[in-house]
Amino acid sequence: xxxxxxxxxxxxxxxxxxGLFAVGNEKVTRLFRNSHIKSRxxxxxxxxxxxxxxxxxxxxxxxxxxxxxxxxxxxAICQALAEAGVTVQDVDxxxxxxxxxxxxxxxxxxxxxxxxxxxxxxxxxxxxMGCNGGLNGLQPVVNFCALNSGAIGLLLCVEVCSAxxxxxxxxxxxxxxxxxxxGAAATVISSRSxxxxxxxxxxxxxxxxxxPEAVEAMRLDFDGSKHSFFxxxxxxxxxxxxxxxxxEALLKQFGLKRxxxxxxxxxxxxxxxxxxxxxxxxxxxxxxxxTQTVLRDFGNLSSGAFLFSHKKxxxxxxxxxxxxxxxxxMGPGSTIECCLGEF
Amino acid sequence: MPNFDSLDLVENESISTVxxxxxxxxxxxxxxxxxxxxxxxEDETSRSLIVLRGLNSVAPHAPSPSPTVVEHxxxxxxxxxxxxxFAGASIAVIDGLCSHFRFQLALACDYRLATSRSVFQMPxxxxxxxxxxxxxxxxxxxxxxxxxxxxxxxxxxxxxxxLALGILDQLCEAxxxxxxxxxxxxxxxxVSPLAIQMARRLLNESFxxxxxxxxxxxxxxxxxCLFEKGKR
Numbered sequence: 001x002x003x004x005x006x007x008x009x010x011x012x013x014x015x016x017x018x019g020l021f022a023v024g025n026e027k028v029t030r031l032f033r034n035s036h037i038k039s040r041x042x043x044x045x046x047x048x049x050x051x052x053x054x055x056x057x058x059x060x061x062x063x064x065x066x067x068x069x070x071x072x073x074x075x076a077i078c079q080a081l082a083e084a085g086v087t088v089q090d091v092d093x094x095x096x097x098x099x100x101x102x103x104x105x106x107x108x109x110x111x112x113x114x115x116x117x118x119x120x121x122x123x124x125x126x127x128x129m130g131c132n133g134g135l136n137g138l139q140p141v142v143n144f145c146a147l148n149s150g151a152i153g154l155l156l157c158v159e160v161c162s163a164x165x166x167x168x169x170x171x172x173x174x175x176x177x178x179x180x181x182x183g184a185a186a187t188v189i190s191s192r193s194x195x196x197x198x199x200x201x202x203x204x205x206x207x208x209x210x211x212p213e214a215v216e217a218m219r220l221d222f223d224g225s226k227h228s229f230f231x232x233x234x235x236x237x238x239x240x241x242x243x244x245x246x247x248e249a250l251l252k253q254f255g256l257k258r259x260x261x262x263x264x265x266x267x268x269x270x271x272x273x274x275x276x277x278x279x280x281x282x283x284x285x286x287x288x289x290x291t292q293t294v295l296r297d298f299g300n301l302s303s304g305a306f307l308f309s310h311k312k313x314x315x316x317x318x319x320x321x322x323x324x325x326x327x328x329x330m331g332p333g334s335t336i337e338c339c340l341g342e343f
Numbered sequence: 344m345p346n347f348d349s350l351d352l353v354e355n356e357s358i359s360t361v362x363x364x365x366x367x368x369x370x371x372x373x374x375x376x377x378x379x380x381x382x383x384x385e386d387e388t389s390r391s392l393i394v395l396r397g398l399n400s401v402a403p404h405a406p407s408p409s410p411t412v413v414e415h416x417x418x419x420x421x422x423x424x425x426x427x428x429f430a431g432a433s434i435a436v437i438d439g440l441c442s443h444f445r446f447q448l449a450l451a452c453d454y455r456l457a458t459s460r461s462v463f464q465m466p467x468x469x470x471x472x473x474x475x476x477x478x479x480x481x482x483x484x485x486x487x488x489x490x491x492x493x494x495x496x497x498x499x500x501x502x503x504x505x506l507a508l509g510i511l512d513q514l515c516e517a518x519x520x521x522x523x524x525x526x527x528x529x530x531x532x533x534v535s536p537l538a539i540q541m542a543r544r545l546l547n548e549s550f551x552x553x554x555x556x557x558x559x560x561x562x563x564x565x566x567x568c569l570f571e572k573g574k575r
Contacts, residue, residue, distance in 0.1 A: 034555065236563075241567070241570040257386065259425075275560055275563040276563040279567055280563070280567050
């Protein structure tokens with residue numbers, strides 16, 4: 001797993017965003033300030049003479065999704081390929097994960113055209129899976145590489161959350177508007193041998209756990225012209241109650257105990273969800289330091305967040321050969337996805 | 344149950360009694376036994392109360408050599424952390440001189456019982472090295488002023504004084520030790536493993552967490568406890 005990551009150039013502090021959105025509600029202001037997020041990269045329109053953001057049209061938002069996804073996605077892909085020491089022409093399998101816009105032709109086709117990838121490339125688009133989607137997208141890439149010795153797989157998670165929002169000064173939309181950021185992360189997978197921990201871990205296996213009774217707890221709502229994401233306030237605690245199930249199942253597959261996991265990568269979903277998972281698994285603040293840093297600096301980057309954290313872990317250069325890493329993402333379904341890796 | 348060279352393990356209903364038969368020097372063998380012990384207590388048994396005995400020197404004034412390699416210190420702290428994070432409660436039983444790594448382990452336990460003839464001592468700094476993570480724990484029990492005095496002077500602290508300082512929870516006469524152990528066990532029973540694990544963690548974190556963050560941590564931990572309780 002060699003990883004590349006990119007964000008749009010404009011970075012906003014939470015205080016700047018309170019001003020831009022003209023937040024008047026005291027509760028909403030507190031939500032922005034108490035989120036443990038310092039800044040987020042977003043693509044927002046220039047404010048008018050009064051310093052307010054103009055309303056964006058549904059068509060404009062979809063165009064933004066396409067344009068920004070192609071721009072930051074290409075940057076993340078090129079970084080990951082360079083890190084892995086391969087070229088775009090070497091890629092045999094390509095998966096793109098996104099939730100912030102529905103395009104046809106899809107993003108894989110548009111990236112293949114833009115980056116001049118091979119015409120015989122295998123590809124898949126995973127659209128609408130939400131924050132957990134990165135690990136769902138990693139599975140087919142890993143499976144393809146396992147079945148085709150020496151093949152190169154590429155996963156891109158690209159989310160332009162500023163292309164999917166409604167602002168109406170209610171708590172319902174404020175929760176989401178105070179949380180999400182734009183970003184893309186790509187990872188290169190191969191069955192070729194890689195003894196260098198700085199190139200990332202070997203993927204050992206996956207586990208999933210869906211909670212059907214909470215199917216509506218995280219969802220996209222349509223207000224007549226735009227989509228916006230809904231998050232049930234109780235979802236962090238529900239995820240905490242269930243997270244041990246897929247983690248223990250995956251560890252059991254490999255005859256391991258939780259205490260042997262040296263590195264934990266959680267989806268940076270928000271302060272409450274990180275706390276809930278941290279206490280449910282009884283892992284430490286140090287264990288989730290990369291997850292917390294990504295939340296602080298970028299907000300919730302949805303499907304790509306776990307790759308941003310993983311990139312920080314690799315850059316830390318603390319992982320030794322033989323160390324295990326557990327990756328956990330959570331999202332609509334409601335679902336928890338886990339992946340076990342070994343450096 | 345695994346075989347141990349440096350300790351005895353006796354299990355009785357919900358209690359695991361571990362009697363340490365340590366010489367005064369840490370060794371690879373002792374550290375391997377402690378690792379196996381924790382693997383067993385965490386994975387193989389559902390007993391939720393550990394009673395640690397033998398936390399006093401074999402000879403009252405025996406010299407205690409310093410650790411020879413920092414790797415021993417790392418493995419030792421790994422063991423102490425596992426006691427500190429155990430899903431269950433732990434009692435340290437002391438009858439004599441409790442110093443060096445025995446004192447370190449005693450302070451990581453949830454409850455300390457000692458006979459009135461017991462003495463606590465932390466002479467490591469005077470001997471030229473550090474008293475493990477007691478450097479971190481002692482001030483939390485006794486305040487930084489008392490911790491400095493105990494650590495810098497290395498002076499013995501009689502059991503009665505240790506009780507007054509909050510280092511000790513229960514005192515008894517030597518001939519009443521067994522009755523004292525039963526009283527300590529009864530004081531902690533019944534043990535709710537998850538609740539005690541979460542409560543201990545939140546208490547430890549209370550020294551370094553802002554109130555706003557601590558509320559979030561408490562709610563996350565309480566969510567676990569109520570979910571587990573609901574399953575029973």
